[in-house]
Amino acid sequence: MNKFVFLIPLLPLLGFLINGLGRNYLGKSLVSIIGSGVLLASFALSVAAFNWVNAPGFKPEVIFYFDFIHTGGLRIPISFLIDQLSVLFLLIITGVGSLIHIYSAAYMHEEAAPHFARYFAYLNLFVFSMLLLVMGANFVVMFVGWEGVGLCSYLLIGYWFGNNEYNKAAKKAFVMNRIGDLGFLLAIFWMIGQFGSISYMEVFAKAPTASVAVITGITMLLFVGAMGKSAQIPLYTWLPDAMAGPTPVSALIHAATMVTAGIYMIARSNVLYTLAPASQDLVAIIGSATALFAATIALKQNDIKKVLAYSTVSQLGLMFLALGVGAYTSGVFHVMTHAFFKALLFLGAGSVIHAMHHEQDILKMGGLKSKLPITHLTFLIGCLAIVGIPPFAGFFSKDEILIAALQKNPVYYVLAVATSLMTTFYMFRLYFLTFGGNFRGTDHQWSHLHESPFAMTFPLIALAVLSVVGGWIGIPTLFMEDAHRLSNFLQPVIAPPSEVHHLEHSVEWMLLGAVLTLVLVAILLAARRYGKNFKVENTETGLSKLLANKWxxxxxxxxxxxxxxxxxxxxxxxxxxxxxxxxxxxxxxxxxxxGGRQLRLLQSGQVGSYVLLMVASLIAFLILQLFWKP
Amino acid sequence: MYAAFDNFPALLIWLPLVGALLSFFMRSETAAKNVAVLFSLLALGVVGSSLLYVDSKYQALNQVSYVWLPGLESSFAFILDGLTRTLCLLTAVSFPLIFLFIPVGKYKQPHVFYGLMMLTQCGLMGVFMATDALVFYLFWELALIPVYFLSSIWGGEKRIRATFKFFIYTFVGSLFMLIGIIYIYLKTSGSFNLINFYNAALTHQEEGWLFALFFLAFAIKMPLFPFHTWQPDAYEQSPTPVTMVLSGIMVKMGLFGLMRWLIAMLPHGAKAHQTMVVVLAVIGMIYASLIAMRQDNIKRLIAYSSIAHIGLMALGIFTFQQVAVTGVVIQMFTHGVNVVALWMVADLIERQTGTLSMSALGGIAKKAPNLAIFMLVFAFANIALPLTNAFVGEFMIFSGVYAMSPWWAAAAGISIILSAVYTLNMVKNVFYGEAAAAVQGFMDIRPLQSFVFVVLTVLIFFVGVYPGPFLSMIAETVSLIVNKLTGI
Amino acid sequence: MQVMPINYYIFLSVALFTIGIVGVLTRRNAIIIFMCIELMLNAVNVLLVAFSKMHHLNAFAADQLTTVGTEAQLFVFFIMVVAAAEVTVGLAIIVMLYRNIHSVDINFLNRLKH
Structure with a gap:
């Protein structure tokens, strides 16, 4: 298997080259077949890699290709690391990626052929970079992918480059990411200086020898990088603006994969973070603050994609909270479930936007459930998953994070619960405003409303199924002993927290019940307010104005x-x-x-004065020669 | 006579020189252009084949010396080592591409134009390869003079003022260098040879002020803040092919001088002034980046961006670290390639729209998608995105700077962020958005131009993905230089 | 044979030379300045011939065939030739001046400033 690993990222790169170079010659169907085909092939290889890793007796394997830089004591190889963590991300990226590619083929069909090919080329390039990011066996390869996904994000946000607002959003995304990248880069240099190497294996092996201060510094700088890429306070403002890109892009890049790169990075360096409690605290504080802050903003947004964008920021905050409290597995688990249900929600939103002819304002929607039955049903599943209703996927991962937060510090727990209540409220506000009540758009729009084609509904259905069953690989011990298959799988790369004082099962049941009750209450509140009798009010005052304007x-x-x-x-x-x-x-x-002008005055033009000067200087020289003894 | 041609350095001097003379005598433009292209391609062939003969057993091919002024112990001594090979390769690659890119009928008296360009190439090759101080100085001026004429004859409206400033500036700098050369010559056993210069008996105090003399010449040429003010004017006013030579290759003379003729020659002086240069370089990087953010003219934007990049390279040299200095050498090559590419795009825009003001442009991507794609590649190479060539150099330089001082690395790192700001701003304003009035009739690039761009793109990605061969070529020369500074 | 001491020649020459200098410095007429320059040249000529004769006589006493000291007389010829050429050019300039400004007063001539 290790002979074929390089094909996993190489195939999307090939797709990028073919579609990019042949964009003027290839037909749309051929482009979408190539674009999605390479990804499906990658997915198949990833499944094979997963089987290889999952087999008993597997040891993490570093596959070396060539030296990128090798000079004067600095050696940076291009090499891939295949282990449980990277293979899990491979599955998410190529799996969700394939579905979104298929979806895109239908969603973007209005585009002219060259632009259609350009879109798929960018998308393939993105997948290539993302795979590079997670497969790299050292921090530099990760950084290469890291910047690569930033580039693709830039290109895809600004895909409709005729619109200057979109271009501004693209630029903002790239620049804010760059700020984080500087932190990442400095962390890399620090590691080179400290450990003489940037490969995961060596750095993690040598980490215990370094002082806590050094590790704290390195991990904090790494986290600065994660702040940029995963849109955390203070570098989060680019992500809502990034919704300027086509909706499948938002689903793939700005919800399911790229923005979780920061979580991957920290989970990957969990050895370092465990050694640096101060950094962990920082991660947890920033994470929980972002989660709450973004959730408040999402309460008052009216653009369907903006709501989802702030929801993504908020969910990413929860993931960081999990990492910060040491529950790395839970963070990764939530990355996975979030990839399913958030991609589903975005694609559902895309389906709505598609049906509404590029209308994104939810105040102008309503009552769509009769016209878009599949979209409606899958969207509802997504909503139930994100708010954490059992047995949907989000329930399991979110519950784990809540418990982990409680064990660390009750304040985190309160913040996280508040976040999930707000999440429930704004998600169902979104749901009821879009699908419930009466239609508030024009008659023309109403008459043209239609369910999306199969190429779009198929990914929705697939993701909906995953959003239901995806959480079942991590069933907590509360329900069943030793059923957390994900935790067991990730065991070799992520050491479980050493001192776990388990809560009493009765306490856990009680908290679980309380949270679920509150969530149901929030759903009912949203239904009451935004359900049948909703009227658009334009006057926003006080706090709600502050929220509508994103603080x-x-x-x-x-x-x-x-x-x-x-x-x-x-x-x-x-x-x-x-x-x-x-x-x-x-x-x-x-x-x-x-000076020249002053000297010029000496030059009177009178021959007599010249001669006088000449004789005088001759005499002066003569006297000097005769009488001056040095 | 035959003996004068059986080695690479001699060929690299003679070919452009002969090409220049032949071009002068051509009467038709195409003939002059063909001669120039042919001879610059021959030079490229020579550099290319020299890459196969790097081993020390081929020393006779790479290192030569012909007596010039026996009384002064000065001779035409040249060497082709890792450092100079890189720079000669840059020179040899750039010139044919620039010649191919020049449109027919753009410049009056084309035979003189091409002749002077070839003469510049001869001067550049000589500067890079010389191992005799007097010969180095000779070629240093030889490279300057044709550029002066090129700019003042074919330049823009304010060309006389701009080129005069440029000429006086660099000439004053090189006169200071001449004083330094003569002083060191008097302190040697009476020879202008580089080795004797390295071994000259100089006190630390002498090294200190000699450093200032040489540094002034090189800092003006690079140009390093605060000696940079000739540059934006000169770049803006010179005809674009000359600007390409100036910014792509000639500024490397200063950096090259720093390496071979300054820090290795006056290691104590260099150590004593390290902090000063580092401060100037970092200030210059941020300063130029901030100014670049506010430029409306594309040429001036690229000029200031170039100042920022040069500042980074100067910073890298003055870390005195093997990694960083190697990074600088590779960065000299990549910056040359990238900046020439950017100038070409700017030139295409100016040719078609008659303006380079960003406020008057916009939406070129709609009219010329191919050009826009190439521009994106060049822009991201300018930003030093990984897997483009500039990342390799920047990564190595920064890693050296960080090893010297994390704080300086962090400060210099701000320019990484700013470079993204101004470069993407330019891309946005010029290529994206709705097509502006000035670009309505914009035509996409032609096959020959595409060919030139493809070559540049291949160079960008080859060096960016697989810099190994370059690094191993450079490493030995760099370690010779850096070793002179270790243990001081 | 009584030889006139060299001092006499020197005094004469210095006197002539001084007259020449003072003339050049004080007079305004170009022709007179010209004559004074000639005077200075000839003062030098007198000196050259005198020293030449002196050195030759001293050497002649030891060796009848010697040519020592005769070079100076060659210089004199050179100076005379050069002076003649100079007079030709100089007078021509003065004539041209006179034609242009109807004067040979050098105080009117300050064009060198420009």
Whole structure:
């Protein structure tokens, strides 16, 4: 098997090259067959790799290809690591990725052929980069993929490049990611300096020899990288704007895969984080704060994709909370279930948008359940999964995080519960505004409403099934002893927390019941408020205005970072460079000119004075020669 | 006579020189262009074949010396080692591409134009290969003079002012260098040879002020903040092929000088001034990036971006670390390739729309998708995205800088972020959005231009994905330089 | 044979030379300045011939065939030839000046400034 591993990322790269170079020559159907085909092939190989890893007696394997950089004591190989964690991510990426590729073929069918091919080329390139990210056996290969997915995110957000707002969003995403990337890069250099290597194996083996301060520094810098890529406070504002891209892109990149790269990174370096409690606390605090903060904003958004985007930020915050409290497996588990139900929700939203002819405002929807039955049903499943109703997937992973948070610190638990209640409320607000009540759009739209084609509903159904059953691989001990198959699977790469003081089962049952009751109450509240009798009110005041405007964070960043930098640039260019630096240079020239002008006065043009000067200097030289003794 | 041609350095000097003379005598433009292309391709062939003869047993092919001024012990001594091979390769690759890219009928008196360009190439090759201080100085000026004429004859509206400033600036710098060369010559056993210069009996104090003399010349040429103000004007006003040569190759003369003729020659002086240069370099990087963010003219934007990149390379050299200096050498090559590519795109835009002001442009991607794709590649190479060539160099430089001081690395890292800001801003304003009035009749690139771009793209990705061969070629020379500084 | 001491020649030459310098410095007429320059040249010529004769006589006493000291007389011829050429050019310039500005007063001539 290890002979064929390189094919997993190479096939999407090949798809990118074929579709990219042949975009003017290939027909749309051929493009979508190539684009989805390479991914399905990758998925098949990933399944094979999974079987290989899952077989008893497997040891994590590093597959070396060639040296990227090798000079003066610095050696960076291009090599892949196949182990339980990477193979799990391979399955998520290629599996969800394949479904979204198929969905895209139908969703993007209105595009002209070259652009259609361009879209698939970008998508394939994204999958290639993402695979590189998770398969790399060292931090540099991860970084290569890391920046690669950033590039693809940029390209796909700005896919409709005619619209300058979209281009701005794309640029913002890339630049904010770059800020995080700088942290990642510095962490890499620190590791090179500290351990002399950047391969996971060596770094993790040598980590216990380093001081806690060093490990804390490295892990915090790594987390800065994760903040950028996984949209955590303070670098989260790009993700809602990233919804400018086509909806399948939002599903694949900005919900299921790329944004979870930060979680992968921290789960991968769990050895380091376990050694640095301060960093863990930071991760947990940022995670829970982001989860709550983003959830508040989602309460008041009216764009169907924006709600889902803030929900993604919030869910990512929960995952970081899990990582921060040491429950790495739970974090990864939630990545997986979240990939299923959030991709499902986004694709469902895409189906709605498709049917509504690119209308995204939920205030102008309503009552769609009769016209879009499959979309409605699958969307509902997604909602139930995200809010954590048993036995849907989200329940299991979220419950694990809540319990882990409680064991660490009750404050985290309260924050996480508050987040999930808000999540419940805004998700069902979204659900009822879109599918419940009466239609609030134009008659023209109503008459053209239609269920999406099979290529779009098939991925919905597949993801809906996964959203139901996906959680069953991690059944907590509360229900059944030793049924957490994911935890057992990941055991070799992620050591379970050492000191676990299990809660009493009765306490757990009680908390579970309380949370579920609250969730049901939240659903009922949402139904009451946004169900049948909903009327659009345009007056937003006080807190709700603050929320609708996203706490004015964008405006704040604009005022304290963007504008001052702009002004500084203008000042440096116009004043310092032109006047001061160039002024000094020109000043030298001017001084020479001035001196010349003064000396010119000696030159009167009178021959007599020249001769006099000549004779005088001759005499002076003569005297000097005769009488001056050095 | 035959003996003067049986080695690579001599061929690399003679071929452009002969090409220049032949071009001068051509009467038709196509003939002049063909001669220039032919001879620059021959030079490329020579550099290319020299890559097969790097082993020390081929020393006679790579290192030569012909007596020039016996009384002064100065001779035409050249060497082709890892460092110079990289730079000669850059020169040899760039020139044919630039020649192919020049449209027919753009410049009056084309035979003089091509002749002067070839003369510049000769000067550049000489600068890079010389191992005799006087010869180095000779070629240093030889490379400058044709550029002066090229810019002042074929340049833009304000060309006289801009080129005059450029000429005076660099000329003053090189005069200081001449003083330094003569002083060191007097301190040697009476020879201009590089080895004797390395072994000159100099006190630490002498090294200190000699450093200042040489550094001024190189810093102006690079240009390093605050000696950079000639550059945006000169780049803006020069005809684009000359700008490509200036920014792609000529600025590397300064960096090259720093390596071979400064830090290795005056190690104590270099150590004593390390902090000063590091501070200047970091300030320059951030300063130029911030200014680049606010430029409206594409040429000026690229010029300031180039200043920022050069600052990074200077910073890398003054870490005195093997990794970083190797990174600088590879970065010199990649920056040359990338910046030439960016100028070509800018030139295409200017040719078709007559303007380079970003506020007047927009939406070119709709009219010329192929050009937009190439531009994206070049832009992301400029940002140093992994798997493009610039990432390799930047990664190595930063890793050296970090080893020297994490804080400086973090400060310099800000320019990584800013480079994304201004480069993507340019892409957005020029290529994306709705097609502006100025780009209505925009035509996509032609086959020959595509060919040039494809070559550049291949270079970008080859070096970016598999830099191993380059690194191993450079490593030995760099370690010779860096070793002079260790243990001081 | 009584030889005139060299001092006499020197005094004469210095006197002539000084007259020449003072003339050049004080007079404004170009022709007179020109004559004063000639005077200085000839003062030097007198000196050259005098020293030449002196050195030759001293050497002649030891060796009848010697040519020592005669070179200076060659210089004198050179100076005379050069002076003649200079006079030709110089007078031509003065004539041209006179034609243009109807004066040979050098105080009117300050075009060298430009």
């Amino acid at each position: 004015y964070v964008d405006e704040l960043y604009d005022a304290i970072v963007v504008r001052p930098l702009d002004a500084l640039g203008a000042f440096l260019g116009r004043v310092i460079d032109n006047r001061v630096v160039d002024g000094v240079v020109n000043g030298v020239g001017k001084a020479v000119q001035f």
